[in-house]
Amino acid sequence: MTRSPYDLALRKDPVMRRVIDAVGPRPAYYRERTDFETACRIIVGQQLSYAAATTIWGRVRGAAPRWKPADVAALAADRLRTLGLSRSKATFIHELATRTDSGDLNFRRIRRGDDEAAAEALRGIKGFGPWSVEMFLIFALGRDDIFSVGDAGLRRAVCELYGVPPRDYEARIGAIAARWRPWRSHACRYLWGWLESSARKAKGPG
Numbered sequence: 757m758t759r760s761p762y763d764l765a766l767r768k769d770p771v772m773r774r775v776i777d778a779v780g781p782r783p784a785y786y787r788e789r790t791d792f793e794t795a796c797r798i799i800v801g802q803q804l805s806y807a808a809a810t811t812i813w814g815r816v817r818g819a820a821p822r823w824k825p826a827d828v829a830a831l832a833a834d835r836l837r838t839l840g841l842s843r844s845k846a847t848f849i850h851e852l853a854t855r856t857d858s859g860d861l862n863f864r865r866i867r868r869g870d871d872e873a874a875a876e877a878l879r880g881i882k883g884f885g886p887w888s889v890e891m892f893l894i895f896a897l898g899r900d901d902i903f904s905v906g907d908a909g910l911r912r913a914v915c916e917l918y919g920v921p922p923r924d925y926e927a928r929i930g931a932i933a934a935r936w937r938p939w940r941s942h943a944c945r946y947l948w949g950w951l952e953s954s955a956r957k958a959k960g961p962g
Contacts (some may be wrong), residue, residue, distance in 0.1 A: 795881065801891075833849075847882075890904040900938060910947055
């Protein structure tokens with residue numbers, strides 16, 4: 757079997773090698789048809805489990821079948837709220853649609869930038885904090901070397917797999933994640949996959 761460069765590199769870490777063998781190929785998660793749509797999906801997913809976010813996104817996405825910026829901008833924020841979004845998330849999506857439709861926000865330009873330039877532009881989106889920026893870089897832009905330090909799932913996975921007390925996570929994660937450079941985004945995806953696999957095993961058959 758031919759392995760990808762990131763798979764070969766990550767396997768040099770014995771813990772990550774076991775994770776990769778356990779979880780296999782990873783799904784796309786937040787990647788939607790367009791960068792605008794992916795950004796909206798990420799906003800919906802903030803501070804929610806993946807399952808809960810997927811359910812709400814299905815309802816929200818149905819409100820504008822084409823999900824073009826102009827169509828979403830035409831939706832009232834109150835309409836988005838009736839579909840399960842908080843007031844702030846509805847406002848963020850409405851503003852994102854308006855800015856994208858007007859050309860004030862240009863995702864093609866963001867895509868052309870390097871990691872830092874893209875992150876800087878994304879930080880200018882209202883409602884896009886560090887986690888949202890990192891998710892967009894990983895899933896929409898496919899950048900290889902992004903690690904989401906503040907992601908709760910990654911924190912849990914690293915603490916369990918590497919025997920790190922939660923209180924020491926911030927102090928130790930830099931050195932642990934350095935083992936995965938320049939493929940930290942792929943390590944994140946494997947760690948999320950490991951969490952999913954562990955949850956399925958804990959739930960049991962049926």
